[in-house]
Amino acid sequence: MSDNLATSDNLLEAKDISKNFGGIVAVQKVDFVIPRRSIISLIGPNGAGKTTFFNLVTGIYAPSTGQIVFDGKPLGSLKPHEVTQRGIARTFQNIRLFSNMTALENVMVGEHSRLKAGLFGAVFRPPRVVGEEKTARQKALDLLAFVGLGGKGDEFAKNLSYGDQRRLEIARALGTDPKLLLLDEPTAGMNPNESANLTKLVERLRTDLGLTVLLIEHDMKVVMEVSDRITVLNFGRKIAEGQPEDIRANTEVIEAYLGKEYAKTVAEDKGKI
Amino acid sequence: MAQVKVNPATTSGAPKSPRPFNRADLERNKIILWVVLAVIFLVLPFIGKPVLELFGPTVFSSTASAVNSTLLFVLLALGLNIVVGYAGLLDLGYAAFFAIGAYTMGFLTARGSPLYDTFHTNFWVALPISFLMAALFGVLLGAPTLGLRGDYLAIVTLGFGEIVPITINNLTKVTGGDTGLSGLEQPSFFGYQFTASSLEGWYLVTLIVVFFSIFMIRRLVNSRIGRAWMAMREDEIAAAAMGINLVRTKLLAFGLGASFAGFAGAIFANSLGSANPSQFKFDVSVLILAMIILGGMGNLWGVIAGAVALAMSDRYIIPFLTEQVRHVADGIQLTTSVVNGTRVTEANPIKDILTNVGTNSRLLIFGVILVTMMLLRPEGLFPNSRRKMELRTAPADDPQALITTDPLTQADEFRSINYNPSDVTDQSGNNDGDKNIKA
Numbered sequence: 001m002s003d004n005l006a007t008s009d010n011l012l013e014a015k016d017i018s019k020n021f022g023g024i025v026a027v028q029k030v031d032f033v034i035p036r037r038s039i040i041s042l043i044g045p046n047g048a049g050k051t052t053f054f055n056l057v058t059g060i061y062a063p064s065t066g067q068i069v070f071d072g073k074p075l076g077s078l079k080p081h082e083v084t085q086r087g088i089a090r091t092f093q094n095i096r097l098f099s100n101m102t103a104l105e106n107v108m109v110g111e112h113s114r115l116k117a118g119l120f121g122a123v124f125r126p127p128r129v130v131g132e133e134k135t136a137r138q139k140a141l142d143l144l145a146f147v148g149l150g151g152k153g154d155e156f157a158k159n160l161s162y163g164d165q166r167r168l169e170i171a172r173a174l175g176t177d178p179k180l181l182l183l184d185e186p187t188a189g190m191n192p193n194e195s196a197n198l199t200k201l202v203e204r205l206r207t208d209l210g211l212t213v214l215l216i217e218h219d220m221k222v223v224m225e226v227s228d229r230i231t232v233l234n235f236g237r238k239i240a241e242g243q244p245e246d247i248r249a250n251t252e253v254i255e256a257y258l259g260k261e262y263a264k265t266v267a268e269d270k271g272k273i
Numbered sequence: 274m275a276q277v278k279v280n281p282a283t284t285s286g287a288p289k290s291p292r293p294f295n296r297a298d299l300e301r302n303k304i305i306l307w308v309v310l311a312v313i314f315l316v317l318p319f320i321g322k323p324v325l326e327l328f329g330p331t332v333f334s335s336t337a338s339a340v341n342s343t344l345l346f347v348l349l350a351l352g353l354n355i356v357v358g359y360a361g362l363l364d365l366g367y368a369a370f371f372a373i374g375a376y377t378m379g380f381l382t383a384r385g386s387p388l389y390d391t392f393h394t395n396f397w398v399a400l401p402i403s404f405l406m407a408a409l410f411g412v413l414l415g416a417p418t419l420g421l422r423g424d425y426l427a428i429v430t431l432g433f434g435e436i437v438p439i440t441i442n443n444l445t446k447v448t449g450g451d452t453g454l455s456g457l458e459q460p461s462f463f464g465y466q467f468t469a470s471s472l473e474g475w476y477l478v479t480l481i482v483v484f485f486s487i488f489m490i491r492r493l494v495n496s497r498i499g500r501a502w503m504a505m506r507e508d509e510i511a512a513a514a515m516g517i518n519l520v521r522t523k524l525l526a527f528g529l530g531a532s533f534a535g536f537a538g539a540i541f542a543n544s545l546g547s548a549n550p551s552q553f554k555f556d557v558s559v560l561i562l563a564m565i566i567l568g569g570m571g572n573l574w575g576v577i578a579g580a581v582a583l584a585m586s587d588r589y590i591i592p593f594l595t596e597q598v599r600h601v602a603d604g605i606q607l608t609t610s611v612v613n614g615t616r617v618t619e620a621n622p623i624k625d626i627l628t629n630v631g632t633n634s635r636l637l638i639f640g641v642i643l644v645t646m647m648l649l650r651p652e653g654l655f656p657n658s659r660r661k662m663e664l665r666t667a668p669a670d671d672p673q674a675l676i677t678t679d680p681l682t683q684a685d686e687f688r689s690i691n692y693n694p695s696d697v698t699d700q701s702g703n704n705d706g707d708k709n710i711k712a
Binding site: 079080084098099105110113114119121129173176 | 516
């Protein structure tokens with residue numbers, strides 16, 4: 001099976017994934033496919049299991065059933081840092097920067113698993129390590145510039161504005177050299193202007209860096225604009241999947257978001273959305 | 274100060290820096306400063322000895338032994354600072370590693386050691402073994418505590434700190450029980466024979482270890498490993514998500530921190546010629562922790578200053594204060610009266626209390642110093658430059674401040690945020706989920 005997948009166009013395939021917390025089923029039998037170099041959005045009302053799904057992919061939780069195959073190899077029960085080494089990076093919904101470290105250091109922490117210096121190397125700094133640090137620093141500066149934080153490398157993460165902190169989270173995730181980037185509500189709390197800029201940034205992740213992006217987002221403007229395909233979760237189940245236009249018109253999705261009554265009204269004057 | 278290497282290098286490129294400066298010049302000046310410092314400290318005992326002996330025959334030896342024990346405390350504080358200050362793992366049983374270093378040295382070199390007939394060696398061989406043993410125990414203690422943080426970790430380490438001296442005390446056949454090990458064979462170095470009274474020699478040995486430790490810590494902090502420690506201290510989940518192996522990073526901090534105590538313990542035991550379980554009690558752990566809190570956690574120079582301040586006040590200021598209190602107590606005249614023909618001395622509670630304070634108040638005075646410090650300067654004498662910057666540049670500790678620093682964007686923000694109560698519940702639900710991370 002994995003032989004097929006290695007050559008397949010899908011970077012990630014999740015099959016029949018479930019996650020229970022005691023009696024609560026957070027994610028139920030979800031099948032999910034992310035083609036290479038695509039931007040896929042995961043939407044759904046609050047508590048639908050979106051972040052749980054992220055945590056399953058990134059190894060923070062182990063799935064109760066099912067299997068996730070990434071880049072041709074099953075993730076199995078890898079720990080979070082091993083998942084990151086395999087090439088999956090993420091940002092957090094509630095910003096989790098290293099607040100008392102500078103922006104530059106935050107990104108350099110992201111590069112951790114791609115650097116090799118051990119105890120001996122760190123203390124005695126052979127030329128190999130000096131070179132490695134220099135490259136790492138330059139790469140971090142480049143990434144900061146890429147997300148629009150050029151010149152802010154010396155600021156402490158906690159002193160950055162909210163929007164800049166969200167960008168720094170992305171830069172830090174990029175430091176890990178990911179193949180797949182998971183963004184958990186990157187525009188939460190942003191004004192429309194900042195959201196629009198971030199939408200452009202997400203598109204540049206694909207065009208400039210060749211990344212595949214999985215996005216959780218509540219801002220429908222962003223989702224509709226940027227996604228190749230949208231998957232909708234509700235109560236842990238996948239209720240719809242398709243192109244942005246299809247999802248916009250899907251009755252079940254409108255129901256999940258706005259309630260049955262409203263969905264009926266929408267259906268009555270259909271075509272207006 | 275530990276971050277000095279990062280800051281000039283990065284600010285030099287930033288537009289804020291008003292005048293550009295040459296990084297190579299800075300590096301050269303720093304090296305010169307280090308060499309000058311090293312030379313001063315190395316020749317200190319040889320200049321200090323004739324000068325101090327002018328003041329009296331014992332002034333040099335008492336000063337030198339105070340300086341030597343201060344240096345050992347500096348070494349201990351530096352080691353604990355790796356664990357607590359950089360990696361953020363609260364360790365209340367650090368004296369255990371000090372004990373393990375001392376007893377390893379004792380086993381390998383003491384004439385009273387049960388190993389003496391089968392295997393004994395000299396100080397220079399035993400020193401690295403003590404260091405490795407302490408590191409090994411650091412890792413062994415670290416392993417079961419990997420899932421713990423904060424208070425829970427502190428309790429486990431506290432337990433370990435109690436177990437080690439009690440075990441040593443009770444394993445009478447092996448460790449000599451509460452009489453300890455004695456007759457440690459002291460080293461010779463190119464014909465110079467160390468004894469318990471060769472204070473200059475022990476000073477130089479400890480000084481070299483301290484200098485190397487400072488060098489090592491400065492290098493580590495500005496490296497991949499130091500960044501991983503600090504990231505772990507700031508946020509374990511985010512650190513793991515950035516590819517940091519938490520297990521390895523924590524154990525490295527524990528092991529390395531403990532190895533400093535191993536060094537200190539080995540030198541301590543051999544310089545005294547003996548090791549005794551009462552030297553490694555809980556108050557030693559607390560004293561070392563107090564040093565790094567007093568000086569400024571996470572700041573190398575602050576920690577050194579804190580260690581010097583507390584070790585020196587333990588030697589000079591506190592005995593002076595307690596003596597003054599005793600003096601006052603002695604001055605209080607007891608009133609006597611004649612009852613039924615016999616002279617009765619009336620009890621005087623104030624005199625009793627003062628006498629008690631004057632004899633047993635070492636820890637009381639430490640407590641007062643620490644509480645005062647926490648009230649007046651909670652960030653320590655020389656706070657970590659990060660914390661200092663925080664206090665200068667932003668209204669810290671207020672999460673809202675992050676959003677509202679810029680009045681212009683602040684206005685935009687308010688216009689655009691559609692407050693949705695269910696967002697908040699989603700957020701907190703997510704937080705709960707994060708706590709149940711996979712072990």
